[in-house]
Amino acid sequence: MATGRGAQATSPKGAAVTATAAEDAASAGKAPRTARGRRTLRAILDAAAEEFGEKGFHEGSVSGITRRAGVALGSFYTYFDSKDEVFRALVRDMSAQVRDHVTPAIRAAGHQIEAERAGLESFIAFVRDHKEIYRIIDEAEFVDPESFNLHYDSTAERIRARLAAAADRGEVRADVGEVHAWAIMGMNVFLGLRYGVRDDDAVPGDVADAVAAMLARGIGVPDSE
Amino acid sequence: MATGRGAQATSPKGAAVTATAAEDAASAGKAPRTARGRRTLRAILDAAAEEFGEKGFHEGSVSGITRRAGVALGSFYTYFDSKDEVFRALVRDMSAQVRDHVTPAIRAAGHQIEAERAGLESFIAFVRDHKEIYRIIDEAEFVDPESFNLHYDSTAERIRARLAAAADRGEVRADVGEVHAWAIMGMNVFLGLRYGVRDDDAVPGDVADAVAAMLARGIGVPDSE
Amino acid sequence: MATGRGAQATSPKGAAVTATAAEDAASAGKAPRTARGRRTLRAILDAAAEEFGEKGFHEGSVSGITRRAGVALGSFYTYFDSKDEVFRALVRDMSAQVRDHVTPAIRAAGHQIEAERAGLESFIAFVRDHKEIYRIIDEAEFVDPESFNLHYDSTAERIRARLAAAADRGEVRADVGEVHAWAIMGMNVFLGLRYGVRDDDAVPGDVADAVAAMLARGIGVPDSE
Amino acid sequence: MATGRGAQATSPKGAAVTATAAEDAASAGKAPRTARGRRTLRAILDAAAEEFGEKGFHEGSVSGITRRAGVALGSFYTYFDSKDEVFRALVRDMSAQVRDHVTPAIRAAGHQIEAERAGLESFIAFVRDHKEIYRIIDEAEFVDPESFNLHYDSTAERIRARLAAAADRGEVRADVGEVHAWAIMGMNVFLGLRYGVRDDDAVPGDVADAVAAMLARGIGVPDSE
DNA sequence: AATGAATGAGAGTTCATTCAT
DNA sequence: GATGAATGAACTCTCATTCAT
Structure with missing residues (x-):
């Protein structure tokens, strides 16, 4: 699927992508030197997110982007040096934005189970605004496997690390590890697909509540609140 | 990701795909009339699973398949009428085979939690033999969205239905529903990716045990065994 | 410049190129398997000799060739795998054909000075039928330096070897070596350019006579005839 | 090949080209009016000699030059009005510089055979410092045929004229004419390629000696020294 | 004079699909 | 049925040249 935690490309505000991706482009050695150049780069990145989000990498075309x-x-x-390169920049940008979007919600929670609940809710809400994220990150499996793997590995690792810390605090069971991290990531990704991309009917908070209740019993420590 | 339950393309025996897919092809109106024809069709389907599994749909080519x-x-x-058509046949075949592979393991279990455990174990084991399944089903998102959606919808629905039946039997909590079904499917898919495709180190049974323990507390009814 | 000895591409007979170049193409792994295929390959090679001869490699286009x-x-x-590849095949073909064309004239001569005379005359005559050879072999310096170097190195080496043999027979001076071989090749190439490509007025035999007279005194052994 | 007589682009001092070529550019109607402009023009011309010398006209790019x-x-x-125009300016400049470099050596000789010897030695030495001259003048055949023809025609004509004068002085045979001029030019060009560009091992003087000895007998008048 | 972003025509190459044998 | 040559639309990428600043 796509991701463990929210994104922001082609946001309603229309410019959010650029923050991170423009830096990636810059690091790729093609930083614009003028204001006009920065505007053009931003327009291309936003357009690429749209194009690839709608058509996917292979059906999308460079000329579609520039149009x-x-x-x-x-x-x-x-x-950009190639079609692949924008795509790579986009994948990394989206990965970063998903992370940046959900992290605050997770941090704000008082208990780890509540943190996971908040993360999922925030993720679903986010996905609704950025449905293209699934298509883009998924297709990276073929186009840029490195970014694809990096995205899921680092997402899972972040989950594992925060669960471990919570275990130390006595909030979750001590035997929680990598398997649980991947399981939670998988749940989130598919629930995002089902209730974020596919159908907008359900209330994200309700979905998150159901999962949180399951997790509280499944990995939580009773009376740790 | 890919799928909730096993497949069989390009199997060690090298011919398993054809059983189902050949019927799909037949239903597409190009059933071979001679034994020679059936052999050719089988060869093409096996080759297509290899080609698309290795290179993906877009990078894979018809000439690669025939070679x-x-x-x-x-x-x-x-x-086949087109490249799309083999791919479609393949996706449906894989979906069916995953289902056919895990179903017996699930049926054999005495208790629903044990059934989910057996399903995951069976799925991981299966994925190890058919790593291409992820690439093929994933890319269906772009190439044949209908099959893609059908695959996940029907997989989730099967899970939901068996959980509902188990709830009636008092094996799982009564409030278990669609959300839990998608959550379980997501866990399974990602654990299959992590411990089936990505890395062969872990023992599938161990992974399944960890998940089953979590589920037992999370959605199970104590003392229902 | 171009060459030390005759060529044959796009000959009046219109098919000469193919003999050798078709084999090169074959060795490049794309040999046609049917008669129709052989006809097409021949047409492409002849067209390529025309196109590159008229426009040069860079101005010439693949679509010009196929047209x-x-x-x-x-x-x-x-x-052919690429535009470069036909060009390479063509250069090697031309090099071979130049060699094959002049060699008989040289062999037929009774004395080495007469052999050089016959070689030059034959070369000029040949160039008049294949003016494109200069453009093609010259541009190889940029497009396929390996073939370019090989062409001149092997041509010079052939001259050196036959002069050495002639020295053994007492027909030319004993101190004749590589320097003289390159000098003779250079003379031939430029006389071919001047009296073969540039201007058809002079009689090749007259040009060859003048050079032979100079060589007879310059490197010949008096009374060796 | 390339040329009958010396050049100077991209010289060790790095500025020599400009003297002549700047005038050509001027004659092309874009003379710089300030000192800063003259410096820029010089930098562009030197860079163009490098770029085209290394990559050839077609592979070389305007952006490569400005970089x-x-x-x-x-x-x-x-x-410059176009890429073609710098190239044209460069070809003419190189042609002029080759001429200007060897002419003094030829003038200084006491006897025509010695003059030819000195000319060749000087040419080979020169080529070693300006290996790009071959690539540039050779490619002119395609890019600027007029300059290409002019270069060889005028070089051959200069040789012919000085041989005619020498014949009048009784230093070379009376029957020496255009054919001999082109022959000598061809020898020089190829010996420059072989012992100037390709390999630096041989001593230019030795090569020139061997050729001079051949010419002395071939076209010289005995006891004319 | 200098800068560098913008332009868009043009070329090479791929490959799904057709069709004559 | 099988074969493989032929087709041509489509696409990515390059780069000489222009132009606003």
């Missing part, structure tokens, strides 16, 4: 961005075909290559 | 199958390029079109 | 050959653009790639 | 020159891409068009 959406309202720039000439050649301008694309002023900022 | 692997040892038949002429043109022969492909004797059995 | 001349009267085949579809894609058919080109049935026989 | 080497350390100026902005757009600045190129302040001094």
Whole structure:
């Protein structure tokens, strides 16, 4: 699927992607030197998120991106070396944004079970605004396996680490480990697909409540609150 | 990700795919009439599973398939109308095979929690033999969304139905529903990815034990065994 | 410049190229398996000699080749992996044909000075029929340096070897070596350019006579005839 | 091949080219009016000699030139109307410099055979410092045929004229003419390629000695010294 | 004069699909 | 049925040239 925690590309505000991805482009050695250049790069990145989100990497085209961005075909290559490269920048950007979006919700929670609940709720809400995230991160499996693996490995590792810390605090059972982290990530990703992308009917909080209740009994320590 | 329950393409025996997929092809209106034809169709389907499993749908090519199958390029079109069509046949075949592989393990269990444990163990074991299943089902999201959705919807529905039956039997909590079904499917898919495709180190039974313990407390009814 | 000894591409007979170049293509792993395929390959090779001879490698285009050959653009790639590859095949073919054309004239001569005279005359005559050879072999310096170097190195080496043999027979001076071989090759190439490609006025035999007279005194042994 | 007589682009001092070529550029109607402009033009011309020498005309790029020159891409068009135009300026410049380099050595000789010897030695030495000259003049055959022809025609004509004068002085045979001029030019060009560009082992003087001895007998008048 | 972003025509290459043998 | 050559639309990427700043 896609991700363990929210994103922001092509946001309603229309510019959120660029923050991180523009840096990736920069680190790829094609940083714009003028304000006009920065505007163009931003337009291309937003357009790429749209194009790939709608059509996927292979069906999407560079000319589709530049058409959406309202720039000439050649301008694309002023900022990216190849179609693969924008895609890579986008995947990393989305991965970062998902993480940045849910982290505060998780941090704000007082108890680890509540943290997981908040994370899932926040993730589902986020996915609703950024349905393209699934298509983009999923297709990375084929186009940029490294980013794909990195995304899931680091997401799972973050979950594992916070569960371990919670175990130390006595909030979750001591035998909780990597298996549980991957299990939770998998649940979140599929619930995001079902209740974020597929159908908007359910209330994210309700879905999160149901899962949290299961987790409280499944991995929580009774009376640790 | 990919799937909730096992597959069989490109099996060690090298022919398993064909049973089901050949019927799909037949239903697509190109059933071979001679024994020679049946052999060619089987070769093409096995080769397609290999090709798409290795390279994905877009990077895979019809000529790659016929080369692997040892038949002429043109022969492909004797059995399939298009590249999309083999892929569709393959996705449905895999979906069916995953289902057919895990179902017996689930049926054999005495208690629902044990059934879920057996299903996951069986699934991980299966994935190890058919790592291409993830790539194929995942890419269906772009190539054949209908099959993709059908696969996950029907898998989740099967889980939901058996949990409902178990609730009636008093083996799992009465409040278990669709959310739990999608959560379990997500866990299974990601654990299959992590411990089936990615890394062969862990013992599937151990992974399944950890998950079953969590589920027993999370959704199980104490003393229902 | 171009070459030390004659060529044959795009000959009046229109098919000469293919003999050798078709084998190169074959050795490149794309040998046609049917008579129709052989005809197409021949048409492409002849067209490539024309296209590159007229426009040079960089200005020439694959679509120009297929247009001349009267085949579809894609058919080109049935026989060659790239534009570079036809060019390479062509250069090697031309090198071989130049050699094959002049060698008999040289062999037929009774004395080495007469052999050099006959070689030059034959070369000029040949160049007049295949003016494109200069453009093709010259541009190889940029496109396929290996073939370019090989062409001149082997041509010079052939001259050196036959002069050495002649020295043993007492027909030319004993101190004749590599320097003289390259000098003779250079003379031939430029006289071919001047009296073969550039201007058809002079009689090749007259040019060859003048050079032979100079060589007779310059490297010949008096009274060795 | 390339040329009959010396050049100077991309010289060790790094600026020599400009003297002549800047005039060509000027004659092309874009003479710089300030000292800063002259410096920029010089930098572009030197960079162009490097770029085209290394990569050839077609593989070389305007942006490669400006990068080497350390100026902005757009600045190129302040001094040249097109890529072709720099190349043309460069070819003429190189032709002139080759001529200017060898002429003094030829003039200084007391006897025509010695003059030819000195010319060849000087040419080989020169080529070693300016190996790019072959690539540049050779590619002119495709890019700027007029300059290409002019270069060889005028070089051959200079040789012919000095041989005619020498014949009048009784230093070379009376029957020496255009054929001999082209032959000598061809020898020089190929010996420059072999012992100047390709391999630095041989001593230019030794090569020139061998050729001079051959010419002395071939076209010289005995006892004319 | 200098800068560097923007432009867009053009070229090479791929490959699903067709069809004559 | 099988074969493999032929087709051509489609796409990515390059780069000379222009132009606003």
